[in-house]
Amino acid sequence: MKGKESLRVFSLLVENKPGVLFRVSSHFRRRSYNIESIAVGPTENRDIARMVITMIADDETADSFVRLLRRTIDVIDVKKIKSEDAILRELAIVKIRASDVQTRDSILNLCNAFGARVLEITKNSVIVEITGTSSQIDNFISLASDYGVKEVSRTGVTALSRG
Amino acid sequence: MVVYSGAHALVEALKREKVEVIFGIPGGAIMPVYDVLKDSGIRHILARHEQSAAHMADGYARASGKVGVAMATSGPGTTNLVTGIANAYMDSIPVVAITGQVPTHQLGTDAFQETDALGIFNPITKYVFQPRRPTEIPYVVKAAFYLASTGRTGPVVIDVPKDVQVGEADMVFPDKVEIRGYVPSHPPDPSAIERTAEILLNAERPVILAGGGVIKSGSCDVMVALAEYLLIPVVTTLMGKGSIPENHPLAMGPIGMHGTYQANKLVMESDVILSLGVRFSDRSTMDVSEFTKERKIIHFDIDPTEIGKNVKPYHYVVGELRTAITMLYEAVKRRVRSKKESLWAKRAKQLKEEYDGRVFGINKELCSPNIVKKIREILPVNGIVTTEVGQNQMWASLYFKVLKPRTFITSGGLGTMGFGFPAAIGAKAAKPDVPVVDIAGDGSFLMTCNSLATSVTEGLPVVVCILNNSVLGMVAQWQRLFYQGRYSAVWLGPTPDFVQLAKAFKAEGVRVHSLEEFEKAFKEAIKSEVTTVIDIPISPEENVFPFVPVGESLKNMMVG
Ligand SMILES: Cc1ncc(C[n+]2csc(CCOP(=O)(O)OP(=O)(O)O)c2C)c(N)n1
Numbered sequence: 001m002k003g004k005e006s007l008r009v010f011s012l013l014v015e016n017k018p019g020v021l022f023r024v025s026s027h028f029r030r031r032s033y034n035i036e037s038i039a040v041g042p043t044e045n046r047d048i049a050r051m052v053i054t055m056i057a058d059d060e061t062a063d064s065f066v067r068l069l070r071r072t073i074d075v076i077d078v079k080k081i082k083s084e085d086a087i088l089r090e091l092a093i094v095k096i097r098a099s100d101v102q103t104r105d106s107i108l109n110l111c112n113a114f115g116a117r118v119l120e121i122t123k124n125s126v127i128v129e130i131t132g133t134s135s136q137i138d139n140f141i142s143l144a145s146d147y148g149v150k151e152v153s154r155t156g157v158t159a160l161s162r163g
Numbered sequence: 164m165v166v167y168s169g170a171h172a173l174v175e176a177l178k179r180e181k182v183e184v185i186f187g188i189p190g191g192a193i194m195p196v197y198d199v200l201k202d203s204g205i206r207h208i209l210a211r212h213e214q215s216a217a218h219m220a221d222g223y224a225r226a227s228g229k230v231g232v233a234m235a236t237s238g239p240g241t242t243n244l245v246t247g248i249a250n251a252y253m254d255s256i257p258v259v260a261i262t263g264q265v266p267t268h269q270l271g272t273d274a275f276q277e278t279d280a281l282g283i284f285n286p287i288t289k290y291v292f293q294p295r296r297p298t299e300i301p302y303v304v305k306a307a308f309y310l311a312s313t314g315r316t317g318p319v320v321i322d323v324p325k326d327v328q329v330g331e332a333d334m335v336f337p338d339k340v341e342i343r344g345y346v347p348s349h350p351p352d353p354s355a356i357e358r359t360a361e362i363l364l365n366a367e368r369p370v371i372l373a374g375g376g377v378i379k380s381g382s383c384d385v386m387v388a389l390a391e392y393l394l395i396p397v398v399t400t401l402m403g404k405g406s407i408p409e410n411h412p413l414a415m416g417p418i419g420m421h422g423t424y425q426a427n428k429l430v431m432e433s434d435v436i437l438s439l440g441v442r443f444s445d446r447s448t449m450d451v452s453e454f455t456k457e458r459k460i461i462h463f464d465i466d467p468t469e470i471g472k473n474v475k476p477y478h479y480v481v482g483e484l485r486t487a488i489t490m491l492y493e494a495v496k497r498r499v500r501s502k503k504e505s506l507w508a509k510r511a512k513q514l515k516e517e518y519d520g521r522v523f524g525i526n527k528e529l530c531s532p533n534i535v536k537k538i539r540e541i542l543p544v545n546g547i548v549t550t551e552v553g554q555n556q557m558w559a560s561l562y563f564k565v566l567k568p569r570t571f572i573t574s575g576g577l578g579t580m581g582f583g584f585p586a587a588i589g590a591k592a593a594k595p596d597v598p599v600v601d602i603a604g605d606g607s608f609l610m611t612c613n614s615l616a617t618s619v620t621e622g623l624p625v626v627v628c629i630l631n632n633s634v635l636g637m638v639a640q641w642q643r644l645f646y647q648g649r650y651s652a653v654w655l656g657p658t659p660d661f662v663q664l665a666k667a668f669k670a671e672g673v674r675v676h677s678l679e680e681f682e683k684a685f686k687e688a689i690k691s692e693v694t695t696v697i698d699i700p701i702s703p704e705e706n707v708f709p710f711v712p713v714g715e716s717l718k719n720m721m722v723g
Contacts (some may be wrong), residue, residue, distance in 0.1 A: 014344075015344065019281055019285075019291075019293075022281075022282070022285065023285060026285060026286060030286060060471070063471075064468070064471065064472065065469045067467045067470075068513060070467070071466070071467065071468050073289070073290050073343050073344050073345050074344050076343050102352045103270070104447065152166050
């Protein structure tokens with residue numbers, strides 16, 4: 001029986017070496033769960049990488065993944081992150097259609113409101129960078145789509161516990 | 164520090180792990196290792212197919228409790244190992260497999276006999292190592308044995324590129340390794356143990372369900388002591404067979420699709436199941452909601468991922484099993500005195516008296532149940548039985564009373580036809596002074612019968628008893644019962660002549676036509692210096708009962 005599903009965030013410390021991402025992601029593949037996002041990078045210690053994985057799941061499934069990930073030999077630590085106890089951020093680069101001055105101005109206003117940074121302006125488009133929570137980014141993209149969003153690239157969530 | 168080649172370091176490291184036997188087949192990508200192996204003092208047993216090499220290592224491990232070692236070349240040698248490794252993984256058997264690999268500069272180029280060992284073995288092992296430099300080898304071997312043999316045991320693969328075998332370096336052999344992401348087991352939580360004692364002592368109709376974990380952790384004696392102290396009847400899983408001597412008054416036999424009548428019946432009458440080292444396989448619990456209904460399940464396991472995986476327990480304890488059971492036994496002793504009698508124990512006794520060893524639906528004298536019982540009668544207590552897969556396996560499970568741990572070896576999780584015979588050879592290598600018998604079906608035996616060559620040339624005599632029904636019997640049984648008797652692709656026919664086949668390999672072959680003839684042949688066979696195949700023609704139409712069809716509750720046993 002399925003419980004209530006919602007976005008789950010796992011923060012892992014893993015060995016920073018080949019094959020580890022494969023080992024971790026295999027658990028999701030085998031059980032036919034989709035990884036919503038995954039962000040990996042080295043920590044202050046080059047031997048150890050942090051992997052932040054998000055998925056949609058109910059409590060029981062999320063717990064079973066935590067246990068599986070903990071058992072994985074290259075995984076050193078696993079934390080299930082609650083959004084209220086952590087700082088969660090995502091970065092997106094968005095290419096927005098803009099072929100006249102008015103539109104450009106209007107997009108610049110939108111960027112100001114969201115603290116987004118303009119990376120490039122060409123005759124036909126504006127490329128902006130935005131950092132924030134996933135829902136802020138969703139929101140930004142949804143507003144920008146009034147002008148026409150040509151392309152989006154999102155990093156996926158990365159996170160650190162508070163305190 | 165000493166300068167060694169990678170191959171030399173590998174063999175030296177194996178010696179330091181006290182490896183005495185390796186089962187394998189050489190080939191191009193592993194030749195440097197075989198060259199060193201020749202003068203190493205480690206016995207190499209030449210298999211005739213790598214699948215069998217892995218099964219031999221598996222059988223060796225199950226019989227001895229030590230790590231079994233298999234070796235193969237890259238490419239086809241590696242892929243041939245897959246079934247054997249998957250088999251060991253499903254039953255949590257400590258096996259280390261060493262495979263050759265193309266040189267590091269050729270990795271990923273589809274070089275001759277390259278195959279992605281890491282990719283293939285990842286889901287069916289505890290871990291796969293691929294050392295990229297000779298200096299890594301001593302550590303990798305140490306770590307592989309450590310991982311395979313601790314915690315929840317299981318297979319580990321070491322994939323060694325050829326240049327890493329050839330390259331020379333200063334070698335340091337570590338005495339121990341630490342793997343920061345690996346905790347073999349957690350200490351059991353004392354309060355969870357106390358709570359278990361409470362639940363158990365408040366139960367009216369408790370049973371112990373013992374799994375393979377009880378045998379692996381060496382907890383059989385404590386488990387039996389606990390059962391005796393509280394007069395709790397013990398049922399087992401297929402993998403748990405032998406955790407309690409099956410002639411013990413409290414031993415009810417295995418539960419499951421082909422569990423004993425008394426075990427299935429009793430477990431469904433219980434109000435608390437103390438489950439020890441089990442994973443609640445669907446073949447054991449059958450309909451899970453019925454299994455868990457109206458009773459409290461307590462689950463003890465070393466592996467936290469097993470808790471709640473198949474059955475949501477009422478209460479659980481994670482930790483090394485022997486420690487956990489010992490703590491529970493102590494907690495129980497502190498609370499109550501040993502029980503002398505109970506209605507529930509009487510009920511178990513009555514069921515056992517009524518149904519123990521009963522044969523359902525077969526009236527011939529020369530039939531599988533009688534053969535299996537005869538094998539038990541004649542075989543010494545420490546004699547080892549392996550099985551193939553299918554009806555033969557279930558008859559063995561139902562009628563062969565295991566009296567000691569590690570004397571019943573069967574492919575539980577994967578259900579691999581062809582496992583029993585090479586596993587028997589592996590067991591014989593571990594226990595040369597003990598008779599080893601493979602209870603076989605004709606279909607299964609044909610899958611790995613080329614291991615006769617290994618058995619004969621290596622002087623590892625075992626006895627194969629073929630319950631020869633000329634069909635893929637278990638499949639035929641399902642077709643009879645669920646597909647209106649429409650037999651599809653199950654008829655094996657009169658070929659081969661197993662007596663001639665055995666003789667062609669310079670083994671002994673006999674065919675028997677009565678229980679008396681079987682008795683005589685079997686008595687000779689277990690004393691013989693050479694492997695003996697006993698061909699026992701039986702009816703193709705026999706069914707194994709009790710039988711709980713898929714989707715049904717253990718209550719609903721077909722018995723004929
Ligand atoms: C490698 C493999 N292939 C197929 C099966 C499916 N299967 C399960 S039992 C069985 C029949 C086994 O026949 P046999 O060895 O003659 O034993 P019997 O059931 O007749 O005792 C088959 C084909 C299997 N378990 N393993």
